[in-house]
Amino acid sequence: MKKLDKRLEKHIEFLTTRYPILSSVKNNITEAYLVLEESYRNGGKLLIAGNGGSAADAEHIVGELMKGFKLSRKSKLDFSAKLTGERKEFENILAENLQEALPAIALDGHISLSTAYINDCEPLLCFAQQVNGYGVDKDVFLGISTSGNSKNILYAAATAHVKGMKVIGLTGAKNSKLENISDVCIKVPETETYMIQELHLPVYHCLCLMLEDKFFGEQI
Numbered sequence: 001m002k003k004l005d006k007r008l009e010k011h012i013e014f015l016t017t018r019y020p021i022l023s024s025v026k027n028n029i030t031e032a033y034l035v036l037e038e039s040y041r042n043g044g045k046l047l048i049a050g051n052g053g054s055a056a057d058a059e060h061i062v063g064e065l066m067k068g069f070k071l072s073r074k075s076k077l078d079f080s081a082k083l084t085g086e087r088k089e090f091e092n093i094l095a096e097n098l099q100e101a102l103p104a105i106a107l108d109g110h111i112s113l114s115t116a117y118i119n120d121c122e123p124l125l126c127f128a129q130q131v132n133g134y135g136v137d138k139d140v141f142l143g144i145s146t147s148g149n150s151k152n153i154l155y156a157a158a159t160a161h162v163k164g165m166k167v168i169g170l171t172g173a174k175n176s177k178l179e180n181i182s183d184v185c186i187k188v189p190e191t192e193t194y195m196i197q198e199l200h201l202p203v204y205h206c207l208c209l210m211l212e213d214k215f216f217g218e219q220i
Contacts, residue, residue, distance in 0.1 A: 002034055004033070007213060008033070008210050011210045012026055012029055012030065012206060015029075015202055015203075019199065019202050021189055021190075021199070022189075022199060022202065022203065025186050025188060025189070028184060028187070029203060029206060029207065031184040032168045032184045032207060033210050035166045035168060035183060035184055036140055036168075036207065036211060037211065037214055039138055039139060039140045040211065040215065042138045044103075044136070044138030044139045044140065045104060045105065045138075045139050046061075046065065046102070046103070046139070046140050046141075046142060047104075047105050047107060047131055047134055047135060047139060047140070047141045047142070047160070047165075048062065048104060048105070048106050048107065048143075049106070049107040049127040049130075049142075049143055049144070049152070049153055049156055050108065050144035050145065050150075050153070051108075051150055051152070051153070053146075053194075053197050054146065054197070054200070055106070055108040057144050057200055058106040058107070058108055058109075058144060059108070060201075061104060061106070061142070061204050062105065062106045062109075064204075064205070064208040064212075065102040065103075065104040065208055066101045066104055067099050067101065068099050068212075069208055069209065069212050070212060071213075071216050073099040073100040073101075073212070074099065074100070075095065075099065075100060076100065100216060102212075105130075105134060107126075107127045107130045107156070108127075110130070113130070124151050124152045124155060125152070125155050127153065127155065128152070128155040128156045128158070128159040130156075131156045131159045131163065131165075132163065135159070135160055135165050136163065136164070136165075137164030138165075139160075139163075139165045139166075140165060140166045140168060141156060141157060141160035141166070141167050141168070142167075142168045142169075142170065143157050143170070143178055143182070144170045144171075144200065145169070145176070145178055146172050146193045146196040146197060146200075147172065147174070147176060147193075148169065148171035148174065148175075148176020148177060148178040149176050149178065150178075153178060154178060154181065157169070157178060157181050158181060161181070166183045166184075167181065167182045167183050167184075168182060168183065168186070169181075169182035169184070169185035169186065169187075170185075170186050170188075170200055170203065170204070171185060171186070171187050171196070172187065172188060172190055172191055172193075173188065173189045173191050173196075174187075174191055188203060
């Protein structure tokens with residue numbers, strides 16, 4: 001496994017200091033990070049899906065990646081220069097406020113598409129359809145499932161692999177089907193649904209912090 005930069009390792013060290021129970025998944029977090037870093041470095045994006053509380057987590061992750069999390073992520077100078085020359089009345093607000101983003105899409109957030117597909121087609125393939133439509137081989141699919149056996153997540157993961165994408169699973173401690181079809185699976189060491197969800201949040205916050213530090217940390 002590729003060795004992390006020291007500044008990125010510090011995020012995992014801080015995570016496990018605050019949540020010692022997550023020490024058991026340090027290597028999996030590192031592996032998941034490296035998959036995401038490679039995707040973003042190659043111009044890819046992240047597709048995320050979950051059900052219930054995990055759907056909320058999917059939206060939460062998008063919020064951390066698509067705008068500044070801890071860093072301001074100012075637009076690159078050449079982009080800012082183009083913005084200032086686009087429209088005189090827009091130049092200041094665009095150049096001063098737009099931030100660099102790490103592209104991510106939560107698949108639960110498209111109500112018209114989802115309800116149309118569920119009504120017209122196979123409901124359990126709603127996420128798989130979006131992976132089929134959005135996904136390319138540079139991308140990553142993150143499936144969040146406390147059980148690891150949610151059928152709509154499994155179908156989406158299988159579709160992602162067919163598209164040439166990498167799959168990351170985020171589950172609880174029990175062995176699961178999602179673990180078996182993921183390239184990397186982070187199995188937080190809890191079995192009760194709400195306790196699993198309580199540990200999912202610091203894990204994905206850590207991944208978002210690491211990605212932001214890698215791609216935008218030099219702006220500090």
